[in-house]
Amino acid sequence: MNASMRRISIIAALLGIILVLSRPATETQAQENTAPLVVGVIRDRQFQPVEGAIVSLIAVGEGEPISAVISQANGRFALPLIQTSPQGDQENSQGITPIEIDPGAALDVHIERAHFADSLIPLSEQEIELLRNGQTVALPDITLPRVVNIAFWIASAIFIIVLVMIATGKLHNTLAALVGVAVIYAISYLGHPLNENLYIFDFERSLSFIDWNVIFLIMGMMIIIAVVENTGIFQWLAFTAYRISGGRMILLLPILMLITGIASAFLDNVTTMLLMTPISVQIALSLGISPLVLLIPEVMASNVVGISTLIGTPTNILIGSYANISFNDFLINLTPGVILAFIGLVLYSLYIYRKDMASARDISPSLLELLAERARITEPGNLKKAGLVGAMMLLLFMFGERFHMIPAVTALIGATALLVWVRPDIEEMIEAVDWTTLVFFMSLFIVIGAIQEVGMISLIAEMIGRLVGDNLVLAMLAIIWLSALLSMVVANIPFTAAMLPVVGFLTLTVPGAESKVLFFCLSVGSAMGGNGSLIGASANMVTSGISERAGHPITYGYFFKKGFPALLITVGLATIWLLIRFL
Amino acid sequence: MTIPKTEHIICAVRGGRESRQTVTHAIDLAVEHNARLTFFHVMDAEFLGAATPMLSSIRTVYQQLHEMGEFALLILCDRAERRGVTQVDCLVREGNIIKQLFQFALETHAEIMVMGRPVRSPGNNVFKPAEFDTFVAELEAETGLKIISVQPKV
Numbered sequence: 001m002n003a004s005m006r007r008i009s010i011i012a013a014l015l016g017i018i019l020v021l022s023r024p025a026t027e028t029q030a031q032e033n034t035a036p037l038v039v040g041v042i043r044d045r046q047f048q049p050v051e052g053a054i055v056s057l058i059a060v061g062e063g064e065p066i067s068a069v070i071s072q073a074n075g076r077f078a079l080p081l082i083q084t085s086p087q088g089d090q091e092n093s094q095g096i097t098p099i100e101i102d103p104g105a106a107l108d109v110h111i112e113r114a115h116f117a118d119s120l121i122p123l124s125e126q127e128i129e130l131l132r133n134g135q136t137v138a139l140p141d142i143t144l145p146r147v148v149n150i151a152f153w154i155a156s157a158i159f160i161i162v163l164v165m166i167a168t169g170k171l172h173n174t175l176a177a178l179v180g181v182a183v184i185y186a187i188s189y190l191g192h193p194l195n196e197n198l199y200i201f202d203f204e205r206s207l208s209f210i211d212w213n214v215i216f217l218i219m220g221m222m223i224i225i226a227v228v229e230n231t232g233i234f235q236w237l238a239f240t241a242y243r244i245s246g247g248r249m250i251l252l253l254p255i256l257m258l259i260t261g262i263a264s265a266f267l268d269n270v271t272t273m274l275l276m277t278p279i280s281v282q283i284a285l286s287l288g289i290s291p292l293v294l295l296i297p298e299v300m301a302s303n304v305v306g307i308s309t310l311i312g313t314p315t316n317i318l319i320g321s322y323a324n325i326s327f328n329d330f331l332i333n334l335t336p337g338v339i340l341a342f343i344g345l346v347l348y349s350l351y352i353y354r355k356d357m358a359s360a361r362d363i364s365p366s367l368l369e370l371l372a373e374r375a376r377i378t379e380p381g382n383l384k385k386a387g388l389v390g391a392m393m394l395l396l397f398m399f400g401e402r403f404h405m406i407p408a409v410t411a412l413i414g415a416t417a418l419l420v421w422v423r424p425d426i427e428e429m430i431e432a433v434d435w436t437t438l439v440f441f442m443s444l445f446i447v448i449g450a451i452q453e454v455g456m457i458s459l460i461a462e463m464i465g466r467l468v469g470d471n472l473v474l475a476m477l478a479i480i481w482l483s484a485l486l487s488m489v490v491a492n493i494p495f496t497a498a499m500l501p502v503v504g505f506l507t508l509t510v511p512g513a514e515s516k517v518l519f520f521c522l523s524v525g526s527a528m529g530g531n532g533s534l535i536g537a538s539a540n541m542v543t544s545g546i547s548e549r550a551g552h553p554i555t556y557g558y559f560f561k562k563g564f565p566a567l568l569i570t571v572g573l574a575t576i577w578l579l580i581r582f583l
Numbered sequence: 584m585t586i587p588k589t590e591h592i593i594c595a596v597r598g599g600r601e602s603r604q605t606v607t608h609a610i611d612l613a614v615e616h617n618a619r620l621t622f623f624h625v626m627d628a629e630f631l632g633a634a635t636p637m638l639s640s641i642r643t644v645y646q647q648l649h650e651m652g653e654f655a656l657l658i659l660c661d662r663a664e665r666r667g668v669t670q671v672d673c674l675v676r677e678g679n680i681i682k683q684l685f686q687f688a689l690e691t692h693a694e695i696m697v698m699g700r701p702v703r704s705p706g707n708n709v710f711k712p713a714e715f716d717t718f719v720a721e722l723e724a725e726t727g728l729k730i731i732s733v734q735p736k737v
Contacts, residue, residue, distance in 0.1 A: 278650060285658055367657070550598050550655055
């Protein structure tokens with residue numbers, strides 16, 4: 001085929017696509033031109049669209065509604081005044097038959113939705129006249145007030161119980177969230193016939209709360225991590241840090257913190273600490289110092305630096321997907337603040353461990369040889385391939401938004417490319433995907449969706465909104481510090497997921513917040529707050545577990561003593577950056 | 584009556600500050616009897632399940648933990664050699680600590696096992712003091728090993 005033929009084919013194909021795409025629009029237009037409509041938008045008090053509301057037109061004094069529709073995901077509805085034939089068709093031989101409205105008739109628009117108060121909007125005489133003339137009536141935006149019923153309390157109680165179960169470790173995270181989901185469904189389906197106020201939501205509605213972008217991004221990253229972690233890169237990096245520092249603690253500690261931080265910015269913090277802790281313990285034992293001197297600063301660096309990219313922490317993945325914040329947005333708006341906080345953290349760590357560091361001795365030649373042997377790259381070929389794919393993914397994360405490529409797509413492309421190229425055992429890779437974690441996220445989305453559905457989140461948003469008023473600085477401080485302090489005791493993933501709609505509301509209502517600054521505040525608070533207590537972050541718990549296996553337990557008191565001042569320093573410095581950047 | 588010669592001593596330790604007295608005692612005994620000394624460590628990684636290690640394969644982590652435990656024991660071996668113990672080695676196993684201790688005691692022909700008594704410490708002890716005494720009695724009865732428990736200084 002020559003060039004001109006190819007061009008003609010492409011043009012023909014494009015014309016075909018345009019014709020196909022334009023057809024439904026023409027039909028819609030035809031409908032719009034022939035049927036009188038009542039159109040409008042329904043929102044809640046947080047300006048969020050209300051989906052699934054039954055909107056009906058009622059003639060005053062008549063029992064049955066004249067017409068009824070259900071509001072869409074964007075809260076919009078278009079109520080057509082069309083005669084319905086006995087067969088249920090809305091068209092007669094001529095096309096569409098508008099309903100005839102008697103002169104002097106009074107009409108009301110009635111709106112009904114579970115968890116909201118019913119609303120009745122009388123149409124004015126002018127509006128009714130417009131409808132009689134076959135024209136469209138656009139109603140002003142409708143705000144539906146919430147109702148607090150028994151479903152509200154049940155869904156809220158389930159959410160709190162799930163949080164407590166996760167925090168206390170009484171149930172595995174996934175099981176706790178799954179039990180929450182099961183109870184919500186049981187109450188909605190079995191309780192609803194007994195008392196209509198027991199209805200929370202149905203299965204279909206619950207699925208709409210699952211953020212598939214988050215699920216697929218995490219799944220893609222799991223496959224990539226499974227390839228990278230077997231290469232021995234972490235062990236090599238840690239030992240290289242020792243070699244570069246020449247055993248001088250004043251250099252070794254910051255380098256190890258930097259390696260951990262950078263790794264955490266691209267991999268999950270828990271994975272980073274799982275791989276960094278054993279080699280760090282070995283280096284510390286060789287130097288004759290307590291492993292905690294290295295481990296505590298490392299895990300704190302992981303919690304701080306992890307948030308500098310979109311993929312560094314699950315909380316950032318949640319925030320980025322919800323608020324449509326890109327990889328570059330995180331780099332531009334958060335990374336300088338993270339660097340500032342990291343410098344503060346390094347200085348603080350060098351200060352608190354100055355005496356322990358002074359007691360470090362030289363590593364004996366035999367131990368050094370052993371360390372060197374263990375710190376070799378075990379799969380250099382795979383590491384090279386992973387490095388190339390990683391670089392390609394980084395480019396796609398940074399520039400993919402120009403092609404509307406969401407991060408989940410980049411992660412899946414990267415993971416698949418790596419699988420095809422490296423050709424590992426596919427069964428092994430499937431095992432490497434932590435399905436439990438994915439189920440945890442899906443269940444969590446549903447549990448949080450339930451409290452969103454019943455209005456709990458709206459209530460919290462309204463309270464915080466009233467507290468901060470129009471003051472952006474106050475809103476920023478409230479979100480950062482509230483998240484930081486609560487993240488010390490509440491698991492930060494469910495906490496962040498629950499806070500997203502709240503921050504979304506404040507972003508719409510607080511002047512100046514449209515820059516999405518409050519989402520960055522949430523990211524900083526929920527991640528850096530994890531440094532305040534041992535249970536504040538999963539990475540802390542994993543580090544503590546490994547350290548204890550080596551005979552060096554990290555107590556709650558010890559971690560709080562070292563971690564809480566670090567929280568104040570890092571969150572304080574990040575707050576200063578955000579204030580400078582966004583005010 | 585002849586007292587059987589002590590040829591092999593096992594020192595079961597977790598490592599860390601609390602193990603110091605236990606290790607010192609085991610080395611002293613090995614020097615005294617000119618016996619072989621084996622440092623034994625059990626890596627119980629059950630905590631990983633509870634901590635929900637997201638996005639990571641347990642296999643790699645287990646290997647890392649094994650190497651970490653072995654490294655800690657190699658440092659103890661180095662210490663014993665410096666004190667003049669001529670035959671010293673170490674072994675790390677994974678799994679339930681009590682089961683592994685029993686199994687290793689049955690497999691080996693050692694005469695003495697040196698262990699640290701549980702103390703009130705920041706970490707999670709495998710044994711409560713009363714349970715420890717029962718365990719020692721059972722282990723001695725079933726394996727014929729002599730258990731020496733050392734009170735750590737904390």
